[in-house]
Amino acid sequence: MERTVYLNGEYVAESKAHISIFDRGFLFADAVYEVTAVLNGKLIDNAGHLARLERSCKELGLKLPVTGEELTGIQKALIEKNNLVEGGIYLQLTRGDEGDRDFSYSEDIKPTLVLFTQSRSLIDSPKKDTGIRVISIDDIRWRRRDIKTTQLLPACLAKHMAHAANADDVWLIENGLVTEGGSSNAYIVTDDNTIVTRPLSNDILHGITRASLMKLADDFDFKIEERHFTIEEAYAAKEAFISSATTFVWPVVAIDDKPIGNGKPGEVALKLREVYINTALEMAE
Structure with missing residues (x-):
């Protein structure tokens, strides 16, 4: 079954999720990420992951477009939409896309936020x-x-x-x-x-x-x-x-x-x- 993913405020089928070739995450790895484990359909150590995400953003001057509470809501919605019982949620925030490739960037660039689920066995791993x-x-x-x-x-x-x-x-x-x-x-x-x-x-x-x-x-x-x-x-x-x-x-x-x-x-x-x-x-x- 095709996963539902989150992209810039919308829940879409993974095949319909598209990001510009000029996104700085693609061109420069100008991006941060987090992976939160999911057990029994629930988030593990999520507060720590979101706190580290905020720290990473601060260190690099990235703008997080949603609050930590909103992020948790997005994660839980993805768990429900994808019937995820065990695995993880990947979150990536890039500086965004300014329409062309340039090392420099403006301060008002709009960031790109992506989240998706991955189903895998964590507890019973061999x-x-x-x-x-x-x-x-x-x-x-x-x-x-x-x-x-x-x-x-x-x-x-x-x-x-x-x-x-x-x-x-x-x-x-x-x-x-x-x-x-x-x-x-x-x-x-x-x-x-x-x-x-x-x-x-x-x-x-x-x-x-x-x-x-x-x-x-x-x-x-x-x-x-x-x-x-x-x-x-x-x-x-x-x-x-x-x-x-x-x-x-x-x-x-x-x-x-x-x-x-x-x-x-x-x-x-x-x-x-x-x-x-x-x-x-x-x-x-």
């Missing part, structure tokens, strides 16, 4: 049972990774490299230190079950799932340490895992073909995944 294998590669992205822009070519190339190496994803390395995954935050677990993850800065995305996990870890007496760590430390870790809006928590069982721990999903990662999903379902909008 990756939670098998874990994922990652490879490490150089982080070549720009220095404002805290802004969730659509400048995702490095991530696309990284994912392709991972798949070519019979891996599932990548961990990115800068100055010998792990920054994050290809589209996720990265964590290791030390021998004393301390969860280690890189501190927030412009060098990584401020993950909404990460923020929820950090709070839950504190509530459930997991030990947390926000610090830099090397790929060599990751090789020797007891466990490793990633988090994102649509993976929640996936264990990492191998890095660069080196097994992590016993090469199987670790207890800390699996417990944190369970706690996150149970809490998310209770708090869903």
